[in-house]
Amino acid sequence: MQGFNMGRYIPPDQEGTTSGNQIHKKGPPGALRKDGTQTVRFEMPFATWCHHCRPHAIIGQGVRFNAKKKKVGYYHSTPIWSFRIKHVTCGGAIEIRTDPQNTAYVVVEGGKARDYGEEKVREGEGGVPILSEAERERRREDAFARLEGKVEEKEVGVGNAKRVEDLYRASERDWEDPWGANRRMRTAFRRERKVRKREEEKVGALKERLGTEMEILGESEGDARRARLVDFAADQGDGDAAAAGDVFERRAPSRVTATSSPRNPATLKESRAEALRQRLVGNTRAAMNPFGKDL
Template sequence: MQGSNKYYPPDFDPEKHGSLNSYRGKHALGDRARKIDQGILITRFELPFNIWCGHCEAHIGMGVRYNAEKKKIGSYYSTPIFSFRCKCHLCSGWFEIQTDPKNTRYVVVSGARQKDEEWDPEENGGFAVHDTEKNEAPVDPLATLEKTTDAQNHLTKVQAPRLEQLQALSEQYTLDPYELSRKVRKRFREEKKVEKGLQELDDSLKGKYGLPEELKLIRDDEGSKKEAKEEWEKGRRILREQSAKRRRIGVEIGSIPSSVASTSRHASKTNSKASGSTALASLRTRILENTARHASHKR
């Protein structure tokens, strides 16, 4: 037993036999090559269209697969023409289908007939596949010349200058790669230095006022100043509205009639007296109860 998981008999000679298939007298494709001496190879073939069997008149749908006898029967220029001979699975009758490289299709040769499902564009108001200019009017030489002139003018006035600009721009970018890289790195270092200074300033402000580190401070620019001014104006306007509302409520309270005020004061006094008398009576009752309890304990 070898590493390739194949058994080599003791009398096997690689120089004499070449391979295990030749040693056993078998083909590498196995049973598929049982007719290889006749130029026939057994292969799996799938019907490219619907057909009617010529023996049992049964319908066989597109996509049904058969073990077909594949054979080369000719060539169209350098493209081979193959024949596929299949046995009907319903009646065991043979039918044959060939390739047609000239028209890029398959054709039924014998034993069956193809179901006609092709759509003819000419019958439906269209053009044939290879004849799209069948009903066009004859070419006008003056119109052709005018189109050619317009195309030449567009090429000269629009396309050529644009191509020159693109070429000049490409040469500018690729003329001195080292110098371009140096400028980019210099600009990057300057921006990094500015960002580092701003970060140090933010850290100092956070440490001075005890702000959390994750707090993001707003940059002091025109946009932030304008936004802060708008917020300040909004808060000031709200404060004025609240102050005016308080003054209005105070004026309304001060304008209550005196009779209503005196009535309310009298009612409050009466309620306070009644509550005072009630509290005094409850206090006397508690004193008497405590005295009686104390006397009973002495006896």
């Protein structure tokens, strides 16, 4: 757009003769200032707790900030860099510095690195451990420790290579014939849908036959075992009573009270359900196993 340069306004009469940064007395991003600082894009190397937030909030690994970068010292000949960021949620400042001695980052102000409970810091997911200076010195002086370290790194490398091969094979298998995989999935879905539809029709017919609107659950193995323990009506010498359905002691059906209206559909439905329940309870007895096991 005419009149703008890198997001800064330039008057038309000065366009082409100067820059927006010079007019507004701003330096370009990343330019080194006179005090030795510069603004860089910094990415959080690990999850960090912000101590300025109340309660303390966590900043996830990989979140990016505009940080003020400054050299604050040396470790032998390696410079130590400081990155000072501003947490946009609370406005608090957090300072993170490089640690060349341990090849890591440390939080020196405004927060604390999240503790993952790991004994050794590892480079990458499933990578080799990052050794401290003492561990490196021990491996230099001790041949057995150096050999054990090489064996451990080799095992990690072999495991990672096998994992990568498995991922490649799984990807090739899944994408070898996507049309066939989609067809198999749709066929299984149609089959299951037909089974569910038949079950719903069976349950609907059972509700209509019993004259109830109660929810009927599907059959389970426990229901089948309990059904085998029920004894329905052995003949007790009264053939007429068995034929009439009076297998056990007849119970008087519950009567509709005078306050309830027999013409009310809800009352009739409840009465039928209660009469059915009493009839089933009166005509049913549980078979007893003398050995204490399910039949």
